Amino acid sequence: MTDEENRNANTVVDDGADASTPKKRGAGLSRREMLLAGATSAVALATEVGAQERKRAGAAVATKTVKGMPFRAFVRHGTQGEVVDLRLRDITPTQVVVRTRGSCGCYTVTTAVLGDAPVATPNIPNHSGMGIVEAVGAQVRRVRVGDRVLVSGTPWCGHCHQCLSGTPEWCNYLAPNGVPNDPIADMRDKTGVIEAAVIGGLSEIIVAYEEYCVPIFSDVPDEQIAMLGDTGAVGIAATDVYDPVQIGQNVVIFGAGPIGLAAVQGAKAKAAGQIIVVEPARTRREKALGFGATTVLDPNQDTATLVERIRGMCKARTDRLEAGGQVPGNNRFSMRGADLVIDCSGYDRFPPKVEPGPDPTGLLALRQAWEVTAPGGSLVTLAVQNGDIAFPGAIFCLSGRRIFGGQMAGMNVMRDTPRFITAMEKGQVDIGALVTSKRPLDQVKAAFQGVADRTELGVVITFPT
Ligand SMILES: [Zn+2]
Numbered sequence: 058m059t060d061e062e063n064r065n066a067n068t069v070v071d072d073g074a075d076a077s078t079p080k081k082r083g084a085g086l087s088r089r090e091m092l093l094a095g096a097t098s099a100v101a102l103a104t105e106v107g108a109q110e111r112k113r114a115g116a117a118v119a120t121k122t123v124k125g126m127p128f129r130a131f132v133r134h135g136t137q138g139e140v141v142d143l144r145l146r147d148i149t150p151t152q153v154v155v156r157t158r159g160s161c162g163c164y165t166v167t168t169a170v171l172g173d174a175p176v177a178t179p180n181i182p183n184h185s186g187m188g189i190v191e192a193v194g195a196q197v198r199r200v201r202v203g204d205r206v207l208v209s210g211t212p213w214c215g216h217c218h219q220c221l222s223g224t225p226e227w228c229n230y231l232a233p234n235g236v237p238n239d240p241i242a243d244m245r246d247k248t249g250v251i252e253a254a255v256i257g258g259l260s261e262i263i264v265a266y267e268e269y270c271v272p273i274f275s276d277v278p279d280e281q282i283a284m285l286g287d288t289g290a291v292g293i294a295a296t297d298v299y300d301p302v303q304i305g306q307n308v309v310i311f312g313a314g315p316i317g318l319a320a321v322q323g324a325k326a327k328a329a330g331q332i333i334v335v336e337p338a339r340t341r342r343e344k345a346l347g348f349g350a351t352t353v354l355d356p357n358q359d360t361a362t363l364v365e366r367i368r369g370m371c372k373a374r375t376d377r378l379e380a381g382g383q384v385p386g387n388n389r390f391s392m393r394g395a396d397l398v399i400d401c402s403g404y405d406r407f408p409p410k411v412e413p414g415p416d417p418t419g420l421l422a423l424r425q426a427w428e429v430t431a432p433g434g435s436l437v438t439l440a441v442q443n444g445d446i447a448f449p450g451a452i453f454c455l456s457g458r459r460i461f462g463g464q465m466a467g468m469n470v471m472r473d474t475p476r477f478i479t480a481m482e483k484g485q486v487d488i489g490a491l492v493t494s495k496r497p498l499d500q501v502k503a504a505f506q507g508v509a510d511r512t513e514l515g516v517v518i519t520f521p522t
């Protein structure tokens with residue numbers, strides 16, 4: 058079967074014009090009839106067509122009726138957080154049912170998993186995962202039953218205003234904008250459960266909108282693909298998307314957690330000149346050196362002179378202006394600084410069990426990151442800081458520093474994920490080395506405690522295959 062035939066066979070859209078192949082295209086129902094029939098029929102139809110296609114292709118992936126399917130998930134409800142039994146509801150025509158195989162922990166989710174603040178609606182925390190497609194709604198085209206798929210933390214639709222305007226990281230399907238976040242399952246008492254960010258992840262089943270699904274055509278291990286839904290991909294993208302690193306440029310990275318260390322790898326892969334990492338925890342500084350950092354700095358040492366030290370390292374080769382030089386001044390209008398600065402430090406949601414930084418709000422690191430960015434250089438902000446920050450007005454407006462508020466580091470997940478996987482396959486980046494813990498669903502709290510303590514880097518919740 059050709060790719061074209063495959064695509065047609067899997068697309069259960071039928072305008073009734075092709076009467077010679079009604080069963081292949083969806084048992085004779087027109088698209089309008091199918092939509093009028095509602096989600097249940099649409100899902101069954103898609104499953105049936107998927108089954109026919111698998112039979113033709115010889116695939117051995119079973120499908121199931123999704124409504125009522127039992128599964129387990131970590132659910133926050135009331136003030137509790139625990140693994141509970143759930144029953145799946147019907148999906149809509151644009152949703153995909155994924156049998157989860159991995160979901161990487163994100164520091165921003167530690168509060169949701171470990172906290173005890175009451176939640177209004179029971180929900181499955183986290184915001185990425187990967188697994189195998191088990192069923193698709195009738196309008197889904199991007200992925201097929203049996204596909205290995207990444208459910209990315211950010212969608213890409215390709216047709217909304219932001220996708221067409223070159224800012225796909227703000228695709229309008231990004232929750233809570235373009236898609237409803239309705240319950241996907243019920244607890245035993247029939248209370249509906251939603252997925253955080255319309256993804257969740259800490260669950261045997263993820264129900265994802267098609268726009269969030271990135272099909273994976275690679276043998277890269279599950280836990281590494283899981284890291285591409287969030288931290289691993291974001292770190293690489295910070296060196297590659299908004300203002301890609303050029304050979305020999307200076308890169309400064311604040312924070313050597315999983316995002317920062319992935320950024321170190323990305324900068325090295327792109328042949329940066331200096332890769333300077335600012336990180337308070339000794340073990341993380343050592344990791345950074347192992348991944349290619351050329352200098353590591355402790356922000357607790359000589360905190361007041363940190364900016365000056367980094368600027369001194371990021372200077373032109375000469376002060377002879379006629380020869381490509383730069384004036385040596387280090388005042389507030391300093392010419393010196395890094396070509397690309399990436400802030401992935403983040404505020405302390407919990408007291409770290411490793412050496413804490415000088416400012417638990419993260420605002421000092423953000424200010425320093427901005428100050429060490431050269432005129433014309435770029436600052437990518439990936440960390441979530443706690444509180445408001447003030448900048449001196451004149452220099453903020455005139456310095457020429459470009460600031461990228463780094464939702465998913467600007468990724469177009471359909472365009473960029475395959476490129477990152479190629480780099481992983483070639484060993485140009487080693488996302489697997491960032492995975493320090495793999496734990497089953499029953500150990501979600503312990504896994505996220507390691508993330509909260511900052512004693513772990515990449516933590517992946519894994520599921521039996
Ligand atoms: Zn995240």
Ligand SMILES: [Zn+2]
Pocket residue numbers: 213214215216217218219220227228229230
């Ligand atoms: Zn879009």
